[in-house]
Amino acid sequence: MPEDIPNSHRTGPDDQGRFGIFGGRFVSETLMPLILELEAEYERAKTDDSFWAEMADLWTHYVGRPSPLYHAERLTQHLGGAKVYMKRDELNHTGAHKINNVLGQIILARRMGKTRIIAETGAGQHGVATATVCAKFGLKCVVYMGAHDVERQAPNVFRMKLLGAEVVPVTSGRGTLKDAMNDALRDWVTNVRDTFYCIGTVAGPHPYPAMVRDFQSIIGKETREQMMAAEGRLPDTLVAAIGGGSNAMGLFHPFLDEPTVNIVGVEAGGKGVDDRMEHCASLTGGRPGVLHGNRTYLLQDDDGQILEGFSISAGLDYPGIGPEHAWLHETGRARYVAITDAEALEAFQLCCALEGIIPALEPSHALAQVMKMAPDLPADHLIVMNMCGRGDKDIFTVARALGVDIAG
Numbered sequence: 001m002p003e004d005i006p007n008s009h010r011t012g013p014d015d016q017g018r019f020g021i022f023g024g025r026f027v028s029e030t031l032m033p034l035i036l037e038l039e040a041e042y043e044r045a046k047t048d049d050s051f052w053a054e055m056a057d058l059w060t061h062y063v064g065r066p067s068p069l070y071h072a073e074r075l076t077q078h079l080g081g082a083k084v085y086m087k088r089d090e091l092n093h094t095g096a097h098k099i100n101n102v103l104g105q106i107i108l109a110r111r112m113g114k115t116r117i118i119a120e121t122g123a124g125q126h127g128v129a130t131a132t133v134c135a136k137f138g139l140k141c142v143v144y145m146g147a148h149d150v151e152r153q154a155p156n157v158f159r160m161k162l163l164g165a166e167v168v169p170v171t172s173g174r175g176t177l178k179d180a181m182n183d184a185l186r187d188w189v190t191n192v193r194d195t196f197y198c199i200g201t202v203a204g205p206h207p208y209p210a211m212v213r214d215f216q217s218i219i220g221k222e223t224r225e226q227m228m229a230a231e232g233r234l235p236d237t238l239v240a241a242i243g244g245g246s247n248a249m250g251l252f253h254p255f256l257d258e259p260t261v262n263i264v265g266v267e268a269g270g271k272g273v274d275d276r277m278e279h280c281a282s283l284t285g286g287r288p289g290v291l292h293g294n295r296t297y298l299l300q301d302d303d304g305q306i307l308e309g310f311s312i313s314a315g316l317d318y319p320g321i322g323p324e325h326a327w328l329h330e331t332g333r334a335r336y337v338a339i340t341d342a343e344a345l346e347a348f349q350l351c352c353a354l355e356g357i358i359p360a361l362e363p364s365h366a367l368a369q370v371m372k373m374a375p376d377l378p379a380d381h382l383i384v385m386n387m388c389g390r391g392d393k394d395i396f397t398v399a400r401a402l403g404v405d406i407a408g
């Protein structure tokens, strides 16, 4: 399968940010100079040892990397097939993988002399990670958040404020993540001199999808070394949940050139992937279009209007997917499946009971896929799933879904 994948696929994107027909930079003339300045700075940083040394220092002493690669022994026994490992990125400072990328972008912003950081956030996880790193470096932080999400995610709004960020409720459109990202892009073009836009996933115009992927690739690089140390060989299957696709790209990317490694991305199937569109499975249930500066698969109606989508997991309800995933899907290098809310809830509970780990609802989708696959695989088949976030933030949602009253 991977033999016939063009080179650009492995090292991509091309110099216009395209992964095949996906990606690119569909932006206004006013935004273009900013994008080009960012690209030039990132190209310089990429080959600068001092940049990566600063990253490594912060990853170690601030984030707590490397995260463990953990053999889930009781889960493996329970499923009765493949040997299941978890990459424990939920143990990072702030409880998820988002900070890996935020640190990279903010170190870049500091090198560029920018003093004001803006970000979009949906569930609030990326906003919290950005506010955290801004506090650490004494940078001004403005987070755009859909007004509807501000209401739904009150604890994260309060966290961001404690960390010194200004949270701007966005009332345009339907007041959700898509609209927050539009407003953040608008802010950027009007505050050219001092502002850096820190995007939270592998989306947006080039160079963001490749840059965010590179920062998150620490997940896959560590996994490679840790698996070699534990088993003396590469894993056979990788599984990760997909919202915009950054934790998945981070795990997958260092293995794309390894033909023996199966790669599975798990989208949010919500109430089921059908015409009612009550899901967030852009690849499984959407089609190509342009949003937020790149071409990719999107949830849209017959007229091309972007749909909101639905998932029990707030972190997975982005109506698009990173363009590199669209490309991996088209070339067949990775396989994409959908897991429903009900399946994710079951995996969530099993993980708590068997491993003593309360997972976020996002990686519970990946775990549900592992539960489907593992029983039919031999005992020497090595699976790694990305435990990309901890579930403390989700206990109220889970309680409600299970009909348990914990409000007190």
Ligand SMILES: *Cc1c(COP(=O)(O)O)cnc(C)c1O
Residues within 6 Å of the ligand: 096, 097, 098, 125, 126, 200, 201, 202, 241, 242, 243, 244, 245, 246, 247, 248, 315, 316, 360, 362, 363, 388, 389, 390
């Ligand atoms: C934000 C988030 C996601 C979805 O984002 P990706 O870019 O697809 O990784 C998944 N899991 C957790 C825990 C998150 O916070």
